[in-house]
Amino acid sequence: MERIKPRTLSGFMELLPEKQQKLERMMQILRDTYSLYGFAPLDTPAIEDAQILLAKGGGETEKQIYRFQKGDSDLALRFDLTVPLAKYVALHCNELAFPFRRYQISKVYRGERAQRGRFREFYQADIDIIGDGKLDILNEAEIPAIIYRVFRGFGLKRFQIRVNNRKILNGFYAMLELSHKSGDIMRTVDKLDKIGAEKVRTILVEDCALTGDQADEILKFIAISGTNEEVLDALEGYSGRNEVFDAGVQELKAVTKNLSAFGVPEENFAVDLTIARGLDYYTGTVYETTLLDHPQIGSVCSGGRYDDLAGYYTERQLPGVGISIGLTRLFYVLDEQGLLNPELPSAPADALVLPMTEDAGAAIALAEQLRSAGIRVQLYGEQKKFKQKMSYCDKLGVPFAVLLGEDELAQGKCSVKNMRTGQQVTVTPEEAAQHIRSTLEDASGPIILEK
Amino acid sequence: MERIKPRTLSGFMELLPEKQQKLERMMQILRDTYSLYGFAPLDTPAIEDAQILLAKGGGETEKQIYRFQKGDSDLALRFDLTVPLAKYVALHCNELAFPFRRYQISKVYRGERAQRGRFREFYQADIDIIGDGKLDILNEAEIPAIIYRVFRGFGLKRFQIRVNNRKILNGFYAMLELSHKSGDIMRTVDKLDKIGAEKVRTILVEDCALTGDQADEILKFIAISGTNEEVLDALEGYSGRNEVFDAGVQELKAVTKNLSAFGVPEENFAVDLTIARGLDYYTGTVYETTLLDHPQIGSVCSGGRYDDLAGYYTERQLPGVGISIGLTRLFYVLDEQGLLNPELPSAPADALVLPMTEDAGAAIALAEQLRSAGIRVQLYGEQKKFKQKMSYCDKLGVPFAVLLGEDELAQGKCSVKNMRTGQQVTVTPEEAAQHIRSTLEDASGPIILEK
Numbered sequence: 001m002e003r004i005k006p007r008t009l010s011g012f013m014e015l016l017p018e019k020q021q022k023l024e025r026m027m028q029i030l031r032d033t034y035s036l037y038g039f040a041p042l043d044t045p046a047i048e049d050a051q052i053l054l055a056k057g058g059g060e061t062e063k064q065i066y067r068f069q070k071g072d073s074d075l076a077l078r079f080d081l082t083v084p085l086a087k088y089v090a091l092h093c094n095e096l097a098f099p100f101r102r103y104q105i106s107k108v109y110r111g112e113r114a115q116r117g118r119f120r121e122f123y124q125a126d127i128d129i130i131g132d133g134k135l136d137i138l139n140e141a142e143i144p145a146i147i148y149r150v151f152r153g154f155g156l157k158r159f160q161i162r163v164n165n166r167k168i169l170n171g172f173y174a175m176l177e178l179s180h181k182s183g184d185i186m187r188t189v190d191k192l193d194k195i196g197a198e199k200v201r202t203i204l205v206e207d208c209a210l211t212g213d214q215a216d217e218i219l220k221f222i223a224i225s226g227t228n229e230e231v232l233d234a235l236e237g238y239s240g241r242n243e244v245f246d247a248g249v250q251e252l253k254a255v256t257k258n259l260s261a262f263g264v265p266e267e268n269f270a271v272d273l274t275i276a277r278g279l280d281y282y283t284g285t286v287y288e289t290t291l292l293d294h295p296q297i298g299s300v301c302s303g304g305r306y307d308d309l310a311g312y313y314t315e316r317q318l319p320g321v322g323i324s325i326g327l328t329r330l331f332y333v334l335d336e337q338g339l340l341n342p343e344l345p346s347a348p349a350d351a352l353v354l355p356m357t358e359d360a361g362a363a364i365a366l367a368e369q370l371r372s373a374g375i376r377v378q379l380y381g382e383q384k385k386f387k388q389k390m391s392y393c394d395k396l397g398v399p400f401a402v403l404l405g406e407d408e409l410a411q412g413k414c415s416v417k418n419m420r421t422g423q424q425v426t427v428t429p430e431e432a433a434q435h436i437r438s439t440l441e442d443a444s445g446p447i448i449l450e451k
Numbered sequence: 452m453e454r455i456k457p458r459t460l461s462g463f464m465e466l467l468p469e470k471q472q473k474l475e476r477m478m479q480i481l482r483d484t485y486s487l488y489g490f491a492p493l494d495t496p497a498i499e500d501a502q503i504l505l506a507k508g509g510g511e512t513e514k515q516i517y518r519f520q521k522g523d524s525d526l527a528l529r530f531d532l533t534v535p536l537a538k539y540v541a542l543h544c545n546e547l548a549f550p551f552r553r554y555q556i557s558k559v560y561r562g563e564r565a566q567r568g569r570f571r572e573f574y575q576a577d578i579d580i581i582g583d584g585k586l587d588i589l590n591e592a593e594i595p596a597i598i599y600r601v602f603r604g605f606g607l608k609r610f611q612i613r614v615n616n617r618k619i620l621n622g623f624y625a626m627l628e629l630s631h632k633s634g635d636i637m638r639t640v641d642k643l644d645k646i647g648a649e650k651v652r653t654i655l656v657e658d659c660a661l662t663g664d665q666a667d668e669i670l671k672f673i674a675i676s677g678t679n680e681e682v683l684d685a686l687e688g689y690s691g692r693n694e695v696f697d698a699g700v701q702e703l704k705a706v707t708k709n710l711s712a713f714g715v716p717e718e719n720f721a722v723d724l725t726i727a728r729g730l731d732y733y734t735g736t737v738y739e740t741t742l743l744d745h746p747q748i749g750s751v752c753s754g755g756r757y758d759d760l761a762g763y764y765t766e767r768q769l770p771g772v773g774i775s776i777g778l779t780r781l782f783y784v785l786d787e788q789g790l791l792n793p794e795l796p797s798a799p800a801d802a803l804v805l806p807m808t809e810d811a812g813a814a815i816a817l818a819e820q821l822r823s824a825g826i827r828v829q830l831y832g833e834q835k836k837f838k839q840k841m842s843y844c845d846k847l848g849v850p851f852a853v854l855l856g857e858d859e860l861a862q863g864k865c866s867v868k869n870m871r872t873g874q875q876v877t878v879t880p881e882e883a884a885q886h887i888r889s890t891l892e893d894a895s896g897p898i899i900l901e902k
Contacts, residue, residue, distance in 0.1 A: 038830075
């Protein structure tokens with residue numbers, strides 16, 4: 001037979017079982033945490049009508065999208081989860097209760113240039129809260145609590161949720177009579193972390209045609225720092241000059257005010273006037289999240305408030321707030337930085353049951369009994385030498401081998417061997433389940449281990 | 452702004468939140484059950500090199516596949532999970548421990564003609580056990596136990612796992628000197644349930660050019676029925692005439708022998724000589740699963756033993772056994788038949804916390820406290836009338852409303868209203884968590900309710 005060399009496309013993540021287990025654990029934490037805040041799971045098709053996906057059109061998106069014909073249909077793979085959400089909410093708005101809270105953890109597709117750490121297929125883990133006409137600021141205030149619980153769930157402590165408000169920036173630019181250039185300015189200021197203040201000033205003056213004074217005013221403004229209280233106080237100094245600005249400050253205060261009630265410690269949260277988020281469609285609060293020891297990674301969870309989710313599909317005004325975690329990239333980076341907990345159990349089973357007698361009936365019944373007690377059991381029936389069986393158990397990292405020979409059978413017991421310590425006990429099936437469960441509970445740990 | 456009418460492509464399932472919750476529950480049961488049997492989760496890309504996916508080539512597959520160019524790449528969306536598994540195992544065979552057990556619950560794509568109940572994007576929930584060179588029959592014997600636990604987990608009782616062995620069929624056709632026609636014969640016999648014995652005979656004689664005697668022998672053979680024991684006894688009557696046949700009978704006996712140890716009741720299992728599975732690539736045990744009260748649905752979980760998983764990609768012999776559940780179609784059919792439990796809780800939250808005072812701080816802290824106790828809580832901050840808030844709670848089906856007014860605050864308590872009974876209690880936050888949890892536990896039920 002002529003054979004084809006097997007390969008996986010570049011830019012597509014495909015993990016070996018041990019790593020896949022860790023990624024699954026992260027997804028489970030995301031599902032559980034999002035559910036804890038009353039978000040409903042949503043699943044939309046990966047393929048949509050290309051006209052629908054490209055309603056906004058233009059730019060990078062259009063170049064990167066996977067678009068193809070099937071019969072007469074012009075189809076495309078989704079490149080994010082926001083556009084399909086907009087379509088979903090517009091399509092079903094009469095059947096949904098608002099505010100509508102949904103989470104979606106799904107793959108999206110972007111045919112980017114292949115590059116280390118860049119993926120063409122990747123998971124996004126999004127939440128959004130959509131209001132009908134209005135949406136209370138309390139929803140925006142809650143978002144940092146959700147981000148906090150997710151990242152703590154992963155095992156992280158050294159991270160910071162950075163928050164700003166686009167109204168403050170827009171209002172500020174209006175004070176400087178630079179509203180018409182605010183998009184360009186924000187995109188430039190967004191690069192502050194990467195290129196530094198001096199280069200930002202150069203771009204503002206040379207490319208955006210600002211006066212030196214205007215550029216200096218902007219740099220002075222975004223240099224405001226300190227505790228959250230100090231930053232908010234400094235903002236008060238600008239108040240009364242622009243309504244949009246004042247509204248933004250009020251919103252930022254509302255988001256910051258109840259942090260401790262939301263259980264978010266001061267050290268994991270910062271008001272940061274340099275955050276703008278490149279996307280034009282945010283209109284209020286904006287969020288970024290950075291790992292303090294790994295600033296080069298950039299933001300691992302971003303989002304914000306928008307006033308009109310689905311304007312391309314419906315005249316109904318649907319404001320919302322949402323965040324997105326680029327899960328595939330985050331996982332790749334955590335792994336690359338050596339932050340994935342190597343001790344985290346990642347075996348496909350808790351116990352390997354080995355029949356040691358001609359008739360496997362008793363071993364089968366034992367395996368089923370352990371499973372009914374919640375133990376994940378692989379029954380190993382291959383005709384191999386004992387040593388090879390043990391080595392298989394070791395290779396998979398299965399923590400327990402359960403042996404059932406004539407002696408154990410005669411006593412109505414089984415031998416449970418702890419593969420790590422080598423310790424072996426001969427006990428009843430009920431005791432075996434208990435023994436395995438209690439040892440496993442001790443061994444569970446966080447997915448991410450900070451150094 | 453010019454608007455585009457939102458729509459979802461036909462043949463693509465997109466559920467409202469309540470139904471999505473039920474599908475998610477089914478997926479969780481699948482993940483949990485597959486894990487209980489030592490299967491590791493696997494996730495492969497939805498897009499593969501078209502050459503790889505079409506290695507086997509030809510037929511219906513090629514017509515249905517979504518295939519497209521991106522740059523210089525010839526790409527395609529997977530149409531099943533078996534071909535990607537074959538590629539994965541061939542590619543990583545030196546890094547995997549065999550037997551390799553994996554489950555995958557993922558979407559696959561087939562551009563079939565749009566038709567009610569036919570999907571172009573649908574979930575498959577597959578397990579496979581892959582051996583290196585050899586694979587013990589015990590693995591085949593275990594499959595019915597897994598199917599049984601899955602369907603019982605869904606809440607079903609009236610289903611039957613039907614098992615046969617291709618070697619018995621192949622050996623039987625060899626006895627009749629019809630081996631060269633066995634593929635055609637099996638495909639014909641496979642239609643017995645749909646078209647009846649008489650039409651099968653006609654096709655066998657007219658299209659397959661069998662003699663009347665040969666056709667009668669075949670119909671007599673596949674008419675063998677009774678208890679599993681009776682069928683196996685009847686098969687013994689043919690023994691000693693063909694080695695392949697005899698091997699098949701031995702395998703079928705081995706698969707049947709330990710059913711009670713595996714916890715599978717007789718009534719959920721049947722040896723059925725009419726089962727052949729159309730696919731040429733099964734070589735031993737074959738499985739189908741039918742819902743006894745809904746035979747028109749056909750098999751809802753099928754699979755079998757194959758001797759060579761990845762021959763198109765590697766010279767290594769990788770035998771295996773696997774089954775597949777067409778989850779999207781199964782869910783659609785269960786829903787259509789009215790079998791989804793309408794009482795199953797499908798609200799996105801267990802409790803809606805309503806701040807009733809100017810300062811939301813206490814309500815926020817209460818919501819977080821309940822969440823930390825594992826209660827799924829939505830904090831409702833919209834400025835609405837009390838009646839509207841209650842109606843939102845009702846519409847979502849959230850079982851509890853938690854009210855926090857001045858009176859409750861002063862006592863360090865909250866009021867918990869059971870939305871179904873109308874009963875309201877004023878209790879501490881700890882008591883509230885306990886109260887909600889215990890009521891919820893009583894309310895959990897099966898996903899499927901048989902009538």
